[in-house]
Amino acid sequence: MGSGYKVGVPPKKNLFAEFSDAVKETFFADDPLRQYKDLPKSKKIWLGLQHVFPVLDWSRMYSLGKFKGDLIAGLTIASLCIPQDIGYSKLANLPAEVGLYSSFVPPLIYAVMGSSRDIAIGPVAVVSLLLGTLLQNEIDPKTHPQEYSRLAFTATFFAGVTQAALGFFRLGFIIEFLSHAAIIGFMAGAAITIALQQLKGFLGIANFTKKTDIVSVMKSVWGNVHHGWNWQTILIGASFLAFLLVAKYIGKKNKKLFWVSAIAPLISVIISTFFVYITHADKHGVVKNIKKGINPPSASLIYFTGPYLSTGFRIGAVAGMIGLTEAIAIGRTFAALKDYQIDGNKEMVALGTMNIVGSMTSCYVATGSFSRSAVNYMAGCQTAVANVVMSTVVMLTLLLITPLFKYTPNAILSSIIISAVLGLIDYESAYLIWKVDKLDFLACLGAFFGVIFSSVEYGLLIAVAISLAKILLQVTRPRTALLGNLPRTTIYRNVEQYPDATKVPGVLIVRVDSAIYFTNSNYVKERILRWLRDEEEQQQDQKLTKIEFLIVELSPVIDIDTSGIHALEELLKALEKRKIQLVLANPGPVVIQKLRSAKFTDLIGEDKIFLTVGDAVKKYAPRVVENV
């Protein structure tokens, strides 16, 4: 029972249509102009403005009820962000006030341009560490603090430019080349590296290594045993860390008590600062004076010329990409939870603009923070107004209470950072990756060990390399499968997956599970011939019918290039020498068009190309099918 159908050849598109289709699918997959269709011009302009400034859209529906949610959420994340900002700015080797500045201006810009309702904007641990490591390779922050800050603003500027450009040119898909598994490993490694860095403040070590790998840090830690760790600091640090972890555990166990974990850091800061203030316990190991007042302008500090221009660009581009990866992942996660859409490219423009403006107002790279966004969501935020509330609190802090922080012990900040970054270690996801895909897990491990044993940049490089290598390997060594007939049907399936499937005597049916490209064309040809050789050997042993037909099932072959067609020609020649006929089944639209253009259809004969494997078997081994 053949289908009676011939393989269809779709109408040939002209070059321009083909090209514009490809461009559209690559860059405008989300069809951003759909909503502008059939509208008057004034409406189009209004929609366009709304597109750039989503605040124009959601602010019209804003209500007092929503503001209540935003107010509470904003206050909660503000209490969390102030101590974190001070700690993270240290990771970036920048003064503490720069961390606070970065939680004031960027969230305001994002509130106007961003489309995520749940993201909390500000400095984050991983980007701070990355920036700190890359910048101190260029300038020593201790001896040249001014040049260091200038380079940091330069990098921030170019991080913003990179982000905005990726979004504007709709190249957002580039960040998707960093695989989920690699990010999990990278984040966990960065978390451990950051936690280890905190041993400096935690143990009160004066001469701490500048390197971030675990070996150097551990040497530094043990090397300082003799110089004496500061036992008071350790005691204070350890007890507050315990307090923070308990608070975190409570927040995790009972979702309603999430605020316990959210305000625990601020409470630690207040208690410890008060304690130091009244006891004058320790003149050392406390936060240095934080400058009072809001962000000074810094546009004139950015290096637009000179040798630091390209350095700043390079560092900024890397930090900007990592920042994007984090922000987009957060945006998508919460958008999925609340069922609204995030336009990745638009988000990138918003984040980029925010960092460009930030670089001119003494901020360093800000992005979405995992921990604060989660708290924001649980505290019931409704819109980006929560970010405005947080920003206002940070502004008031800068104007009024920064002098008090000079009594805050460093050990407390270290505890807060440790407890925050531990949340970046997502062992559940890592376990799931292990269960589902071992090669993915290898990428995860590679990124993880790269970060902790070498450096953040190197770990990142490993993560990207493994992610790409995995794709390329799959394209180089695609799977092939031997097909058999499911009894009493015309269906042919992989004999490994379906033990019932029986081979057809005298016919070998092979399915190629990939596009046939220059990377794999030679392998595919050789592999098909190896299937044939294996099969012929088996048949000689068992004295079965000689193979006369080789059917290649092309359903999964979604594309072919000139090398691929060349490989098919070679396969045809090799088979002709063995007196075996080559038959093709179900070539897709692109494949059949290219086979025709290259005149391969004439070479093999149109009568050798079938709609289904079943049709081909019916024609060339009719006895088998009669039994159906």
Next chain:
Amino acid sequence: MGSGYKVGVPPKKNLFAEFSDAVKETFFADDPLRQYKDLPKSKKIWLGLQHVFPVLDWSRMYSLGKFKGDLIAGLTIASLCIPQDIGYSKLANLPAEVGLYSSFVPPLIYAVMGSSRDIAIGPVAVVSLLLGTLLQNEIDPKTHPQEYSRLAFTATFFAGVTQAALGFFRLGFIIEFLSHAAIIGFMAGAAITIALQQLKGFLGIANFTKKTDIVSVMKSVWGNVHHGWNWQTILIGASFLAFLLVAKYIGKKNKKLFWVSAIAPLISVIISTFFVYITHADKHGVVKNIKKGINPPSASLIYFTGPYLSTGFRIGAVAGMIGLTEAIAIGRTFAALKDYQIDGNKEMVALGTMNIVGSMTSCYVATGSFSRSAVNYMAGCQTAVANVVMSTVVMLTLLLITPLFKYTPNAILSSIIISAVLGLIDYESAYLIWKVDKLDFLACLGAFFGVIFSSVEYGLLIAVAISLAKILLQVTRPRTALLGNLPRTTIYRNVEQYPDATKVPGVLIVRVDSAIYFTNSNYVKERILRWLRDEEEQQQDQKLTKIEFLIVELSPVIDIDTSGIHALEELLKALEKRKIQLVLANPGPVVIQKLRSAKFTDLIGEDKIFLTVGDAVKKYAPRVVENV
């Protein structure tokens, strides 16, 4: 009429088996140990020796008849290679004798270790140009000829090490990442660049630019009009070029007269040398003295320490890879013509060893030459003995007649090189690529213009980048298709390819044409939802049945990773909100296993996974199928 079969889940392999299968398929796809199976140990050793030195195998069957073929072929390619070697060594900025040395030792090594019967070994134009350009960026060959030669031998050594290592570690598939189209473009660009370089000798220009891009060369040429081109040289060069091109045309038109084109260069050299000798026509513009005698040792000249070590390694690695690409392509082409097998990895070891030995005997990078191999094949070569014959002739030339070359005009060498490299411009293949695949053609053009407008290295970089970008793009934006039912069958096919295929009311059937990976998981999800949105809009317009089922045909989905499963989960959630049920059809062995590991099968329900689209439609839209 459902098939009555369930989706099969193949038996789960343990981790080790899975891993070793993957390693085997990646590195030992050609199953090199197959022939050693079930053999006594002594036989295995003998086979192993034969594996490394194929000469042990074929020499036992060698006969006088075969030698006749090899002798004629060897003499023919020797006559071709001597003038070419002298010319090519100039492209590499090396003394002419080094070119001849490289046609003496390397072919002998290859004859013992190589497995191609038709390849002709020696210096080639493209590698010479590449090496020359890269080396002169480091050391000026005019002011420091000794250091330059030493760096050239160092690069040759590491070219050999790279080639042998790639073969030994079975990483040969790496060179397949350079696509056919990119190679065609690169070669054509290199040919034009080389031809332009010959204008120096051809026009007798003294102050010629060191750059290779077309703009600089043309400036150099016109800038020297006033200084006067050398009209005698031009006349001699042009007339011999015409002679060579006519000879080539004759050889191409009548395959039996191929020898006309093969010996034309040597005849030109002899005539012109004789002419200069008797007329003392020109003291300038002739080949400098060529040192008499065979290869002096050069092992001690290689830089194994110092700053030039890493430079030499870098240049060698690039030149080695390009050399490999050319040699392997030639080997495969002629093996296919004569129907024997070439083991790519083994060939690489042979080519690598040959260059390592070459670097110690004053040779520069040698590889297989397109033009000489073709002549070798047409002259009836039988085995690698043709290379031995050629090598012997070169040796005799070095010992006896090199002093005569000092009367050979440079213009003749330029003509020979121009006529040789014109054969590298394969416009027929380029036209075929244009017809079959426009994006491939873009890669071809990119490599071509990169070489002629910038430099050989840059063109190479463009070629590799476009080749990789093409793969990555395909993995990022895979095709999806809407399926319809072919009337009176249970077959579902792409509605664009089969206009007969009709959509099933109330059911949307989408096929995803690629593995679902982190690079495309988000796109695939969004794209499926866009198909749904488009369809729903159409149905609202035409007042058709509401869609209740979305069937995703997974036949071409050969793999899925954690990001992919995550995307399916999000798709499921999005559909649940619209009260549409998600149904999967024909997941492959890997996909079904991973879906199970990740418990996605529980989430969607085992009853929503079908063997074929037909089965799924039968269950959920039975009215449609009743009409069959």
